[in-house]
Amino acid sequence: MTSRIEELVDQMTLAEQVSLLSGEDFWSLPAIARLGIGKLRVTDGPNGARGGGSLIGGVKSAAFPVGIALGASWNVRLLHEVGVALAEEVKSKGAHVSLAPTVNLHRTVSNGRNFECYSEDPFLTASLAVAYIEGLQSQRVSATIKHFVGNESEIERTTISSEVDERALRELYLMPFEWAVKKAGTWAIMSSYNKLNGTYTSENPWLLDDVLRREWHYDGVVMSDWFGSHSTAPTVNAGLDLEMPGPTRDRGDKLVAAVEAGEVSRDTVRTRALNILRLMERTGALDDHSAFEERADDRAEHRALIRRAGAEGAVLLKNEGSLLPLTGNGKVAVIGPNAKVAQIMGGGSAQLNPHYRISPWDGLVAALGEDRLSFAEGTRNNRFEPALEGGLEVEYFNNPDFSGTPVFTERLGGGEVMWFAPPGGVVDLTNFSARLRGTFTPTATGMHNIGVYAAGYARVLVEGVLVADASAGAWEPGRTYFEEGCDEVVGQVDLEAGREYEVVVEFVRKPPRILGFSALHVGIGRPLGDAEIAEAVAVAREAGTALVFVGRNGEWDTEGSDLASIILPGRQDELVRAVAAVNPRTVVVLQTGGPVEMPWIGEVAAVVEAWYPGQEAGNSIADVLTGAAEPGGRLPQTFPVKWADNPTNSQDREVYPGMDGKVRYEEGVFIGYRHYDSHGVAPLFPFGFGLGYTSFEISDISIDDSAFESDGRVAVSVTVANTGQRPGSEVVQVYVSDREASVPRPDKELKGFEKVFLGPGERMRITLELDARAFAFYRVEAKHWIVEPGTFVIRASRHAGDAGLVAEVSRQTRLMLPV
Incomplete structure (x- = not known):
């Protein structure tokens, strides 16, 4: 029987199918009124639903703990609860899709985005991501697990190639995405900015087609990160359904022309459009014709x-x-x-x-x-220096030299602004300048720092004197505004307490590197010292x-x-x-x-x-x-x-x-x-470590390996007791070691955990199920997972540095597992 979305896609013209494959604007896809198809809306993100506004200001939202804080909970039930709550937040912003969770691993300790990700460990990350996604999607709000794949640092992130061998990909970096597809049934995935082994992930057929769709049987949407697609036919043919944001850069008329030239088949376009319609059907966007509204719902339960x-x-x-x-x-x-x-x-x-x-x-x-x-x-x-407060009057000019009459004026609430949409609907964001005027009254006499950084050219004048210069002749690329901005330029000026000073900022748009926006931050601060x-x-x-x-x-x-x-x-x-x-x-x-x-x-x-x-x-x-x-x-x-x-x-x-x-x-x-x-490097604090206000004892490990020889499953049971005077929680962590492998393997790998809440004197017997993959490694040459014969050590511990309780299981035969 033909489904409703198949009937719809076959009623569409080629141009209508193509229209669904790129955003109409920054946060939504176009509706197709002729067929009664509504508008799909998306919103960031991982620790709350911001809605369609700028990264600064906008409709107020609930701010949840960041990813690493949720990762530190080790509590899958909590992650499910958070997912359900965030679905309500997404709906309050009139959206159907959340651009979350972020599941890239903590490869290094200095990744600027580690806070947004759960863990260094793929098993912990995957377990929490599944719960989060299931919570979101139980409320008909789509998750968008990101960034697929190899985005473990933020340096040259939009162009760099992550060179990762396939075994590391399979055992570490792909695992959270695999679980999201196979266990949670995620409805959307976002490709990363970077290249993977030389090919942009947004047009990587091995990643998006061979692995994701053929091996994992994924039937959802793959969207680009914002401005993270770079071509027409290669992205569509590789498996990228949706180019974001809009308006389109490489789809639209270019994609219609590519179809007519035979570079992309009509069947491929149909498949991509069908994937979009499936997401719209799952989230209710297909029939959502309600007026767009963003609400600031401050819920007591949240x-x-x-x-x-x-x-x-x-x-x-x-x-x-x-x-x-x-x-x-x-x-x-x-x-x-x-x-x-x-x-x-x-x-x-x-x-x-x-x-x-x-x-x-x-x-x-x-x-x-x-x-x-x-x-x-x-x-x-x-x-950076604290953003200038007190409001700024802004004059906009549709030219780069402040000439003529301003086309629009407005008042900003503070010294930071990001321009994604044209102010007043009349400012040409591809060719504009802006003059911002405000005042600053210091509370103390002495030297003050004046700082400015911008995705664009800017300079700051205090009482008409140039203090900080990031204008065209001085601007250099830096690490602000997603690598579109310069590093902060700081000047100093001696100010007198209680006196009002005029501050003028002149901003000129510059062509973006990758991301199509302009931004500015101007701040004033007084350094603290020995006193x-x-x-x-x-x-x-x-x-x-x-x-x-x-x-x-x-x-x-x-x-x-x-x-x-x-x-x-x-x-x-x-x-x-x-x-x-x-x-x-x-x-x-x-x-x-x-x-x-x-x-x-x-x-x-x-x-x-x-x-x-x-x-x-x-x-x-x-x-x-x-x-x-x-x-x-x-x-x-x-x-x-x-x-x-x-x-x-x-x-x-x-x-x-x-x-x-x-x-x-x-x-x-x-x-x-x-x-x-x-x-053999001793850490300051090991993975999985944490103290509490009561004491726990883990005892009596037992193993049921009756199915290990046949299908690779093992059940690990321990008793957990609260031996202290307060209620509290303990996280039982199960690590597996294979010391006889034919390839180098880690000394131990986390393969199970459970958080247990007990009152004083309470005891609980818990069992953790380990499947065959808990003992397997990926054999690149044979393209499959394998559990080799030999003895495996199972350790139930409080953290990675804890000797814990030890048991062993043995296998006599080789077990091959599919991808």
Whole structure:
């Protein structure tokens, strides 16, 4: 029987079929009114639904914990719950498709986008992604798992070729996508910007056709990342259904001409259009003719979920003398650059305009009362100067030299703007200039930094004097605005407290490299120095406990820019040591998107890694510090002692960060904890590590391997007991080792886990099922998975560095598994 979407596609003209294969605008596909076909809308993203607005401002949205924070929860049930909630958020923005989750692996510790991804481990990543996707799609909102594949760094990300051998691809980088297709049935996939072994992923037939559609039997949509497709016939023939964003660049009339020239068959176009219609049918977009509306739904149940999820992802790394949770009524010093600033998310396409932001200070005031707290900032951790506040009047000109009468004027709320749509509908974003005027009144006398960076040419004048110049003659490509912008140019000017100064910014559009937008950031800040650290020391000395809130923020952990190091920015290490020297009850609360070096680890009493836990950040953190919630997290990424210990450290720049257009995954399957094991390098904190406020015992391992010889399955059972005085959680992690393999294999690989919640004195018997793939490796020459004869070691542990409970299973025959 012919389906409805088959009937529809066959009623379409070629031009109508082609129209569905590219966006109409930045966030939607065109409707086909003649056939009653509605408009499909998409929205970013991984930690909330931003809607159709710019990355800055727009309709307010709920900000959920970022990917690495959810990864640290190790809780598939929580990820399903988050997926369901995010589906409601997507619907509130009038959209049908969420551009999430992000499942690229933490190949290196300095990827600027690690915060958005779950883990260094493919099994953990795949397990969480399946739950997230199933939650989303249970509400008829499509997931879009991304970025397919090999996007593990942000350096030259739109053009670089990730050189990855097939075994590493199959065992590591493809696994989350494979599970998303085979287990969760994802309805959409986004190709990555990069090339894979020399061919752009958006036009890679091996990836999109051979593996995805023929081997995995995928029947959903493959869309490009934004501006990430580069051709007409090659992308369509390889398997890219949808070019985004619109209006079209390489489809439309070009694709119709390619069909007429015989470069693309009509059947291929029909198949691509049918895939789009299938996605529209699955999400309800096919018959959605409702008026487009974006709502700022601030739901109480989502507030509660975000708060709970933030605490469950927090990782207690050190707790000397059981200092935490805080008890008693003593004075608490609240110190650091992240204490009164709510660091709730990373930067880039995942960011949104949150309903609100709860800082750690706000959370602690609510939990402890302000009278118990004292504060000192101590130092700053900003990468860029703080955006100019107070509003800016903007004049737009449809020419590059500010000549004539402005075609449009408007007022901006602050010193950052991204131009995706023409202001007033009349500004020509392909050929414009803008003059922004505002004022700044300093609160202190002294030297101030004036900073500007732009995807375009810009310069800043204070009282008519040029202070910071990133104009055409001075502009150089840098690591801002997704590699479309320059690095920040900073000038200095001496300002007097209380005096109002005129600030003028002149901006001229420049041709984009890859991504078609313009953007500008202008900021003013006053540097902090020795006096502020001395003030923090004085405050810490007078308190019973010192809480030091340090880390990074979304300027550092961001799409489009890898980190230069994993040292805490600025003078934060110095601040921690200075405070710890005068207060033995010093607690460091980290907020980062990945590992940091901790040269002070032996000098402080406790350390909590809180990540970027969403809009309830301060409440989640306060819950953990006061014991209202258990720190439920376990590390989803190994924390090395120093950057040089990480898997991508090499004197060969082609290995990392890349050279001459290539980044070579020389380490193969040995990323993350596999690398530290194989090289005998002791990490600062191992993968899977995390403490709690109670104690657990794992005992009585037993193995059911009755099916191992026939189909490769093994069941692993252990008893988990809460031996402490508080309710809490433990994550049982099962690792498999094959020490007799015919190819180099990791010392151990995570192949099962379960998070167990128990009250004081409670016990539970749990069983984890391992399938044949848990024991297999991919044999490239034979193009299949294989379980070789021999003895396998199974270890039930608390983390990758824990010896745990050990059992063995043996296999006598070779087992071949299909792809």
